[in-house]
Amino acid sequence: MQTTANTFPRLLLNHAKQQPDAPAVREKDLGIWQTWTWAATAREVRDFACGLASLGFKAGDNLAIVGANRPHLYMAVVAAQCLRGVPVPLYQDAVAGEMVFMLEDASVEFVIAEDQEQVDKLLECRETRPTIRHIIYDDPRGLRHYDQPGLMSYEKLCELGRAWDAAHPGSFDQGVAAGEPGDVAVILYTSGTTGRPKGVCQTHASFIAAGRGGVETDKLGPGDNIMSYLPMAWVGDHLFSVAQWLVGGFTLNCPESAETVMNDMREIGPSYYFGPPRTFEGLLTAVSIRMEDAAAPKRWLYAKFMALARRVGADILNGAPVGFGDRLMYGIGNLVIYGPLRNVLGMSRIRVAYTAGAAIGPDLFRFYRSIGVNLKQFYGQTETCAYVCLQRDGKVKLQTVGGAAPGIELKIAPDGEVLVRGVSVLKEYYKRPDATAEVLDADGYFHTGDAGVLDAEGHLRIIDRAKDVGRMAAPGGAAAGAMFAPNYIENKLKFFPQIKEAVCFGHERDQVCAFINIDYEAVGNWAERRGLAYGGYVDLAGKPDVLALVADCIAKVNADLAAEEGMADTQIARFMVLHKELDPDDDELTRTRKVRRGFIAGKYAVLVDALYGGKSEQYIETQVKFEDGRTGVVSATLGIVEAKRFAPMKAAA
Amino acid sequence: MSTRKIGEVILDVQNISLSFGGVKALTDISFNVREHEVRAIIGPNGAGKSSMLNCINGVYQPQQGSITFRGQHFKHMNSRQVAEMGVARTFQNLALFKGMSVLDNIMTGRNLKMKSGLLAQALRWGPAEREELAQREFVERIIDFLEIQLHRKTPVGRLPYGLQKRVDLGRALAMEPQVLLLDEPMAGMNVEEKQDMSRFILDVNDEFGTTIVLIEHDMGVVMDISDRVVVLDYGKKIGDGTPDEVRNNEDVIRAYLGTEH
Numbered sequence A: 001m002q003t004t005a006n007t008f009p010r011l012l013l014n015h016a017k018q019q020p021d022a023p024a025v026r027e028k029d030l031g032i033w034q035t036w037t038w039a040a041t042a043r044e045v046r047d048f049a050c051g052l053a054s055l056g057f058k059a060g061d062n063l064a065i066v067g068a069n070r071p072h073l074y075m076a077v078v079a080a081q082c083l084r085g086v087p088v089p090l091y092q093d094a095v096a097g098e099m100v101f102m103l104e105d106a107s108v109e110f111v112i113a114e115d116q117e118q119v120d121k122l123l124e125c126r127e128t129r130p131t132i133r134h135i136i137y138d139d140p141r142g143l144r145h146y147d148q149p150g151l152m153s154y155e156k157l158c159e160l161g162r163a164w165d166a167a168h169p170g171s172f173d174q175g176v177a178a179g180e181p182g183d184v185a186v187i188l189y190t191s192g193t194t195g196r197p198k199g200v201c202q203t204h205a206s207f208i209a210a211g212r213g214g215v216e217t218d219k220l221g222p223g224d225n226i227m228s229y230l231p232m233a234w235v236g237d238h239l240f241s242v243a244q245w246l247v248g249g250f251t252l253n254c255p256e257s258a259e260t261v262m263n264d265m266r267e268i269g270p271s272y273y274f275g276p277p278r279t280f281e282g283l284l285t286a287v288s289i290r291m292e293d294a295a296a297p298k299r300w301l302y303a304k305f306m307a308l309a310r311r312v313g314a315d316i317l318n319g320a321p322v323g324f325g326d327r328l329m330y331g332i333g334n335l336v337i338y339g340p341l342r343n344v345l346g347m348s349r350i351r352v353a354y355t356a357g358a359a360i361g362p363d364l365f366r367f368y369r370s371i372g373v374n375l376k377q378f379y380g381q382t383e384t385c386a387y388v389c390l391q392r393d394g395k396v397k398l399q400t401v402g403g404a405a406p407g408i409e410l411k412i413a414p415d416g417e418v419l420v421r422g423v424s425v426l427k428e429y430y431k432r433p434d435a436t437a438e439v440l441d442a443d444g445y446f447h448t449g450d451a452g453v454l455d456a457e458g459h460l461r462i463i464d465r466a467k468d469v470g471r472m473a474a475p476g477g478a479a480a481g482a483m484f485a486p487n488y489i490e491n492k493l494k495f496f497p498q499i500k501e502a503v504c505f506g507h508e509r510d511q512v513c514a515f516i517n518i519d520y521e522a523v524g525n526w527a528e529r530r531g532l533a534y535g536g537y538v539d540l541a542g543k544p545d546v547l548a549l550v551a552d553c554i555a556k557v558n559a560d561l562a563a564e565e566g567m568a569d570t571q572i573a574r575f576m577v578l579h580k581e582l583d584p585d586d587d588e589l590t591r592t593r594k595v596r597r598g599f600i601a602g603k604y605a606v607l608v609d610a611l612y613g614g615k616s617e618q619y620i621e622t623q624v625k626f627e628d629g630r631t632g633v634v635s636a637t638l639g640i641v642e643a644k645r646f647a648p649m650k651a652a653a
Numbered sequence B: 001m002s003t004r005k006i007g008e009v010i011l012d013v014q015n016i017s018l019s020f021g022g023v024k025a026l027t028d029i030s031f032n033v034r035e036h037e038v039r040a041i042i043g044p045n046g047a048g049k050s051s052m053l054n055c056i057n058g059v060y061q062p063q064q065g066s067i068t069f070r071g072q073h074f075k076h077m078n079s080r081q082v083a084e085m086g087v088a089r090t091f092q093n094l095a096l097f098k099g100m101s102v103l104d105n106i107m108t109g110r111n112l113k114m115k116s117g118l119l120a121q122a123l124r125w126g127p128a129e130r131e132e133l134a135q136r137e138f139v140e141r142i143i144d145f146l147e148i149q150l151h152r153k154t155p156v157g158r159l160p161y162g163l164q165k166r167v168d169l170g171r172a173l174a175m176e177p178q179v180l181l182l183d184e185p186m187a188g189m190n191v192e193e194k195q196d197m198s199r200f201i202l203d204v205n206d207e208f209g210t211t212i213v214l215i216e217h218d219m220g221v222v223m224d225i226s227d228r229v230v231v232l233d234y235g236k237k238i239g240d241g242t243p244d245e246v247r248n249n250e251d252v253i254r255a256y257l258g259t260e261h
Helices: A008-018 A038-054 A071-082 A096-105 A116-128 A154-167 A171-178 A204-217 A235-248 A258-268 A277-292 A296-318 A324-344 A362-370 A433-439 A486-494 A520-529 A537-542 A544-563 A597-603 A605-612 B049-057 B079-084 B102-108 B118-123 B127-145 B161-173 B191-208 B219-225 B243-247 B250-257
Strands: A023-029 A032-037 A062-066 A086-090 A110-113 A134-137 A151-153 A184-189 A199-203 A225-227 A251-254 A272-274 A352-355 A375-379 A408-412 A417-422 A446-454 A460-465 A470-473 A480-484 A499-505 A512-518 A572-577 A617-625 A631-639 B009-020 B023-034 B038-042 B064-069 B072-074 B087-090 B179-183 B211-215 B228-233 B236-241
Touching (some): A008 A038, A008 A171, A008 A235, A023 A038, A023 A071, A032 A038, A038 A154, A038 A171, A062 A096, A071 A086, A071 A171, A071 A235, A086 A096, A096 A116, A151 A154, A184 A204, A184 A235, A204 A235, A225 A235, A277 A296, A296 A324, A362 A375, A408 A446, A433 A446, A460 A486, A486 A544, A512 A520, A520 A537, A537 A544, A537 A631, A572 A631, A597 A605, B009 B049, B009 B211, B023 B049, B023 B211, B023 B236, B038 B049, B038 B191, B038 B219, B102 B161, B127 B161, B127 B191, B161 B179, B191 B219, B219 B243, B228 B243, B228 B250, B236 B243
Parallel strands (some): A023 A251, A062 A086, A062 A110, A086 A184, A134 A151, A225 A251, A352 A375, B038 B211, B038 B228
Antiparallel strands (some): A184 A199, A417 A446, A499 A512, A617 A631, B009 B023, B009 B064, B064 B072
């Protein structure tokens, strides 16, 4: 039951007309699921909007929304839009000091807060930012005796709204009718890990297009259920729980509390689910631990059928041809293992599940797909409504984030950066024309800051942050060669438990070489089990057996790279295992344990020269700082090892 | 932040003396508790704090003295009568049904409010069912209030200690008490659990206007959340007043820190 309305308030009103009695929102309260129908939702939105209007909220004003996923807060989003105002969801776990910046930046005068905790924070903000005039709270607990000016409960505001509505007949409808698709629908703040947060302005048109693309791709509509449990200020939640909700007309389900999400999910049995990779990982860990405690026959059955699932499960889900015998066995497995397992995970009715936000481990991804959970990836950022690429059913490849979403054009810049143009690209950064100009070019392309490649089917593979990506020098020193993504290769290396850190060089060189740090604990264990005697880190790192062990890992990574398009040239040619651990105390790593590539290249210039100079070993003395501040010298002769390389292969799905 | 009004004296303890054989647990103790206040009883180990609570609660019957509750004068209290008058308590060593769920444990606190008979309750027949639904709703509000929704169906014995204490508080709250006696609600808790519990105690006081009498060892907590403090030492009252007054009281300092000889 899609409607073609072009603003969010109109979408809501259309649903209220077309499916008034269908459930729009549910919330578990006092142990019982409470339901708002579309008609009830529209009515509350109207009351709330009129209440805001009665306090003087007008077109162009911003309404800050602070709290967890509560139905009233989602209604507040649409209510602000009904008046041509702009909702500004903020992260509820931000401390007052961080919140002040956003409240100030967005000139907020009206706020709706979830509860006492948030109200206290806002009152604290108001001490430095007195223009916050009205604070509306949803949950009155603990707030009974507050008498600060401008504080009002949700119920009271709706009451004012009904009176205002009666006194100004038609005003609300005029407001909704006046809304334009080009109006800013929401301001979402970027997390601000790099510099201070920026408010991303997205219009009704962009978010509706992004929502519609997702809804049509996965055929979502009335009858579908989604859990809304991720922060409302995060673009992903806004896409799933607001844009797709209002476009598709399915049902939002708000958990009883942040802790009960898993239980609530099992009760609802959502058909549509989103979680960051760590959620999926946490679920799998919980299952694995419980399986280890199970009785022996059950463990045997589990191992047996999971092996089958790993072999054919993903193919069955992708619709690839699978033999009759395997199909039959998978059917039995579905009855005895996969089905019950999905039930425990709350995923019995899942048609579509998405993950994004970080790279998902291959084993994890395969596990869910193999037991029949249609887990897919998408790619996007706040500036693109989290809507750039998504994986289509039947075309899911682990390495990629899928093809361009409907209405989106992708282009890879000469330096490897992913450029995006299309329906979901931001209008601007709020009050920051300078920042807007930096990311939006004259042709309307948004510069994502991520480096990626497109494969033969047009699927995007994100490999690195663009600023880290370099270029290989072509053999013979001619023009620029292949793209070189150091983090991408290093992450592949660090995937091995034996390798703690890796540093790759290759920018403007004709080959890639690497420094490796072994993981002292893992490799030490390995050495002990093999009866290999060693006297400390330096000794262990120099053992020929250890070098062979690392060479094996590198050969596997090279095989991987050879199979990937555009990566074959960046296979590691030579490596050496460093004689000391890279350490933040020696400035080799940042405090968050990121490799400082430039600094290391300078400090160990002798070694780098040796790697590229065709030597077979190199002596080095390094000063190290001990924890008590004294310094000492570590010296060693490091062997340089040639790594096994592979001929480029055609990518296999 | 709150404008909670402290009312008239609701509970007045006069000249209580309690002894077990030759051991004098309490000697001539008098103090009062005002409506809506948070009143703490502190003192070193063996000072008689729990005995004092047990006298108010009707578990012990003091040899001398009297207790006035809401204008009614008692020589000593009777525990059922006390409960019916709206005094609930939690215990230093938890008194919960370990094998029963959180929900059922808190339901037991509603027992006094149930009117229908045993048989009707067992059959969930007519009015009994309606009554149980109403009681259940009340219990759900407490579960919501104490933020233990996740553990609603979990047997209490499987919960960590800090949460069990919270369930114990929930069971006491289910009685809709006017006065809540808390016996060391924060014993054995870590800092975070103590903070949570302090917040819940203040919320109960603020939200329901419940008068609270608590025994506690953690001085920081006591000084932060109480309106007035009574200090006992060897069964005698050595201090009474606001946290600041008590903190500066010479006798109290001596009892806690010892004297210079």
